[in-house]
Amino acid sequence: MTTPLKDDCPPAYQISFKWEDLNLFIYLAGEFGLKNLNAFTDDIKREISRQKAQSVTIDLSEICYLDSAAALALVQIEKGSVSRNIPCRLINLNDEAKGIFSVIHEDALTHLPFHSEKSSDGVIGQVGQASLYLARDFVNFVTFIGELLVALAYTLRNPKTLRGKDVLFYIRRAGVDGLPIVVLIGLLMGLIMAFMSFLQFKQFGANIYVPALVSFAMVKELGPIMTAILVAGRSGSAFAAEIGTMVVNEEVDALQTMGFDPVRFLAIPKVLATVIVVPILTIYADLAGILGGMIIGITSLDLTVKTYLTQSMKTIQVFDVVTSLIKASVFAGLISAIGCQRGFQVRSGAQDVGKYTTSAVVAAIFLIVLTDSIFAVMLYYVKRYSIL
Amino acid sequence: MKLAEGVLVLDSSKNVPIITVKNLTARFGNNVVFEDVSFEVYKGEVLVIVGESGCGKSTLLRIMIGLQKPAAGQVLYQGTDITHAQEKDLNLYRQNIGVLFQSGALFSSMTVKENIALPLSEYTNLSADAIDQIIKMKLGMVNLAGYENHNPSELSGGMRKRAGIARAMALDPRVLFFDELSAGLDPVTAVELDNLIIKTNEALGTTMVIVTHELESIYKIAHRVLMLDKEAKGMIAEGTPQELKEQATDPRVKSFFLRQLPSAPAEQRFYVN
Numbered sequence: 001m002t003t004p005l006k007d008d009c010p011p012a013y014q015i016s017f018k019w020e021d022l023n024l025f026i027y028l029a030g031e032f033g034l035k036n037l038n039a040f041t042d043d044i045k046r047e048i049s050r051q052k053a054q055s056v057t058i059d060l061s062e063i064c065y066l067d068s069a070a071a072l073a074l075v076q077i078e079k080g081s082v083s084r085n086i087p088c089r090l091i092n093l094n095d096e097a098k099g100i101f102s103v104i105h106e107d108a109l110t111h112l113p114f115h116s117e118k119s120s121d122g123v124i125g126q127v128g129q130a131s132l133y134l135a136r137d138f139v140n141f142v143t144f145i146g147e148l149l150v151a152l153a154y155t156l157r158n159p160k161t162l163r164g165k166d167v168l169f170y171i172r173r174a175g176v177d178g179l180p181i182v183v184l185i186g187l188l189m190g191l192i193m194a195f196m197s198f199l200q201f202k203q204f205g206a207n208i209y210v211p212a213l214v215s216f217a218m219v220k221e222l223g224p225i226m227t228a229i230l231v232a233g234r235s236g237s238a239f240a241a242e243i244g245t246m247v248v249n250e251e252v253d254a255l256q257t258m259g260f261d262p263v264r265f266l267a268i269p270k271v272l273a274t275v276i277v278v279p280i281l282t283i284y285a286d287l288a289g290i291l292g293g294m295i296i297g298i299t300s301l302d303l304t305v306k307t308y309l310t311q312s313m314k315t316i317q318v319f320d321v322v323t324s325l326i327k328a329s330v331f332a333g334l335i336s337a338i339g340c341q342r343g344f345q346v347r348s349g350a351q352d353v354g355k356y357t358t359s360a361v362v363a364a365i366f367l368i369v370l371t372d373s374i375f376a377v378m379l380y381y382v383k384r385y386s387i388l
Numbered sequence: 389m390k391l392a393e394g395v396l397v398l399d400s401s402k403n404v405p406i407i408t409v410k411n412l413t414a415r416f417g418n419n420v421v422f423e424d425v426s427f428e429v430y431k432g433e434v435l436v437i438v439g440e441s442g443c444g445k446s447t448l449l450r451i452m453i454g455l456q457k458p459a460a461g462q463v464l465y466q467g468t469d470i471t472h473a474q475e476k477d478l479n480l481y482r483q484n485i486g487v488l489f490q491s492g493a494l495f496s497s498m499t500v501k502e503n504i505a506l507p508l509s510e511y512t513n514l515s516a517d518a519i520d521q522i523i524k525m526k527l528g529m530v531n532l533a534g535y536e537n538h539n540p541s542e543l544s545g546g547m548r549k550r551a552g553i554a555r556a557m558a559l560d561p562r563v564l565f566f567d568e569l570s571a572g573l574d575p576v577t578a579v580e581l582d583n584l585i586i587k588t589n590e591a592l593g594t595t596m597v598i599v600t601h602e603l604e605s606i607y608k609i610a611h612r613v614l615m616l617d618k619e620a621k622g623m624i625a626e627g628t629p630q631e632l633k634e635q636a637t638d639p640r641v642k643s644f645f646l647r648q649l650p651s652a653p654a655e656q657r658f659y660v661n
Contacts, residue, residue: 034512034560067560068592072525073518099591108528109521115537348541349496 013040014062017047022054029062032070041073048081051175056081061092061097071100079387083126141363144263144341148271166277174235175277179284181234182227189222190214198300207301211311214293215286219316223286224324225372228331231278232364236339239270240360243343244353252344267340271333278332279325286324319383327375334371336363406431406472406595407452412461414447421447422622425461427614429563433579434589436597436606436629438615439645445599448616453487454599455566465563483511486556490568492548494540500527500551501536505511507558526554530584542580546577553584557594567597570605582608603647607633615641 013030024047032040048056058074060066074090081088093101121129155162197213243266246252252262290312297303303311342360346352407429408536414421418660421444431656437445450456452463454470462469470481494503504523508514514522527533530550540548549569556564569585570578582605589609600606607629615632617626617640625632625641633645643649 013610034508034514037518038513038515068529068557069522069560072521076521096593099593103529103588104525105528105533108533109524111524111528113537114534117537160427168457351497 012036015040015043019053022052024048024053024056026056026058027062028058028060029064031065032063032074033065033067034069037069037073040070040130041077042363044077045080048077048086053086056086056088057093058088058090060090061094063097066097068100068103071097072104079371091113103364112171130246140345141338141341144344144382145337147263148267148337148340150226151261151268152271154264155268161264162272163265163269167273170235170270170273171277173238174231174274175281178231178277182230182281182285183288185226185230186218186223186288187292189226190218190289190294191296192292193222193289194293194296195218195300198296207303208307208311210301211290211297211303211308212291212315214316215290216320217314218289218293219286219324220320221372223289224282224328224331225368227278227282227285227328228335228368229365231274231281231332232335232339232361235270235274236335236360236364237357239336239339240342240346240357241353243267243340244346247344247346248348248350248353262344263340266343269339271336274332274336278335279328282325282328286292323375325378327372330371330375331368334367338363340366403428404431405429406466407597408464408467409448409452410461410462410464412439412448412451412463413453413457413459414444415459420459420621422616423460425616427623427626429472429595429597430612431595432589433611434585434595434598434609436598436610436613437453437616438599438601438613440618440644443616443618445616446623449565449567449597449599453485454460454481483507483559484561485563485565486559486561487565488549488552488556488567488569490571490592492540492545492552494543494548494551494555496540499537499539500532500554503540503551504555504558507555511559515651522558523554526557529557529588530554531580540597544577546573546580549573549581550584555587560592561594563595563597566596566600569598569600570602571600578602581605584608603645615644 013028013032013036016027018025018027026044026047028040044058058078060074076086078090090101120126159368194210194214197210198207201207201210243252246266252266255262255265293312294305294308297308298305339360342356342363346356405428409425409429410618412425413423415423425448437448440443447456451458453472454463454473458471463470463471465481465484468481470478473481480507494500495506498506501520501523504526505519508519508522512519524533527536530553532547532550533544534553535547535551540551543551551553553564566585570581573581583599585596586609588594598609610629613625613627613629613632614623616622617624620640624638625636627635629645632641636642636645
């Protein structure tokens with residue numbers, strides 16, 4: 001598709017140069033616009049610089065198409081020539097051409113920007129900025145956890161204020177909808193772990209310990225961590241994006257002006273739902289992992305279902321299962337809290353929503369690993385003293 | 389020699405169509421928004437499309453800019469059907485039009501300058517300096533000189549619209565489309581925008597298709613008005629704003645232009661015209 005010009009308009013631009021003594025006359029004809037801007041300005045500039053002219057006159061009487069960019073280019077050729085002490089004139093402009101030239105304001109072309117372009121800080125500056133950001137971020141998160149606890153206490157005292165439908169909705173979104181992927185990943189992890197440990201253990205004839213390794217690792221560490229990371233990716237990011245978009249659309253401001261506490265209204269249902277479903281998902285992940293290990297146990301290790309399950313049960317203690325579920329609940333609280341907090345941090349625009357959604361997932365994974373380390377040390381001492 | 393068409397033509401007496409809408413029907417599922425709408429947009433004119441909420445003004449605009457396919461009918465740009473065009477041809481068409489969306493739709497992650505530079509760097513091979521100068525000129529045209537390094541979030545609603553116009557005009561389009569031009573703006577800013585539209589149309593001769601409800605704006609800027617109606621599911625009036633205000637017999641048109649509640653009962657209104 002093209003945009004045809006007038007029938008008698010030449011298909012392209014034509015420029016003829018005429019030198020009278022040292023006076024240069026430039027006759028323009030045809031189409032002058034953004035598409036051929038580079039070409040015709042180069043032609044004109046080349047001719048002007050060919051020899052020192054006493055004056056330059058550009059005749060526009062035969063132009064049949066001109067846009068504002070081409071008009072600007074002609075004005076700049078005129079200015080450039082004048083700055084080199086060569087008088088330059090644009091002549092034979094009709095009313096339409098004058099209209100186009102009238103949109104070029106000298107003031108606007110030389111106006112300095114109100115803001116200078118953002119320059120990046122040096123390495124030290126960037127490290128400083130990052131440190132300040134981290135410190136502020138930590139304070140903000142702790143403050144938000146405080147707000148969340150206050151809102152939770154209020155909800156517990158006034159259960160009617162809890163938006164039950166929302167809690168059920170997020171239980172379905174984070175729990176039921178997330179179950180297939182959690183089970184699938186759990187199953188595959190059990191399979192991989194059993195297979196890899198089988199390859200090592202068979203050298204020592206210790207195949208019988210494969211069920212113990214798989215179930216111990218799944219229940220104590222991998223089940224809760226893997227489930228938490230999946231929930232952080234699925235639901236933590238969704239919470240941040242949802243609340244962030246609500247901030248951008250001024251829905252959070254609207255809630256506040258209607259007298260609702262946004263944290264109580266938006267965050268509490270999400271946090272409660274996540275804390276309820278993540279331990280349940282963890283149980284499913286553990287079972288799927290053990291099932292995955294059992295598939296390898298039966299097909300490659302010549303173990304029976306009964307032997308495999310007995311070996312698994314021997315290893316796992318009630319203490320391990322209970323602490324694993326407590327750990328999963330703590331992970332759930334952290335994931336949902338950071339997701340909501342990052343959502344509330346959004347200020348404007350799509351980019352902010354993307355930034356804080358990413359940040360919600362990264363921060364949640366970091367907190368999961370950090371909390372898991374703390375649990376590992378803590379549980380070691382708890383178990384030790386309880387035995388003593 | 390008279391300057392020919394393109395951005396220079398402002399000779400509406402000739403009524404040369406640049407866009408022809410033929411028997412257009414829009415439907416969402418079984419719900420017909422409008423059907424059999426036909427009209428022409430003439431070169432250099434400011435055409436305003438009016439009508440009550442839900443009558444399909446924005447749908448019509450979206451079809452005309454190639455964002456939505458109609459259920460039936462055609463939109464021809466200088467004789468080429470854009471409703472059934474390949475993506476490549478549609479992109480060529482899109483380089484000849486500029487669109488200002490209701491909220492300005494500036495990319496929030498970019499500065500004003502980067503917003504305007506985007507089409508210029510994508511569709512031309514101009515140097516960075518040349519693009520910079522064009523941006524300054526466009527910002528001057530919309531009275532935003534000096535705001536190139538501002539982020540859209542730092543601009544007021546009216547400024548965002550003006551920056552949106554500067555971006556829409558980046559490639560010197562033949563046709564500019566405006567969706568709800570002055571919605572949500574204060575009267576002074578709305579008048580500033582009206583003046584900008586008039587000035588741009590007069591200086592560059594750019595054809596403009598504007599969807600708006602603002603009567604004062606319509607009287608000030610429109611060369612011609614089309615009125616769509618929800619119940620009639622189509623166009624019920626066409627003419628200059630003054631003609632429609634003073635000569636229209638249809639109660640729906642009269643009530644709109646005189647800003648009165650319709651006096652005739654609903655059943656009767658449905659069959660008028």
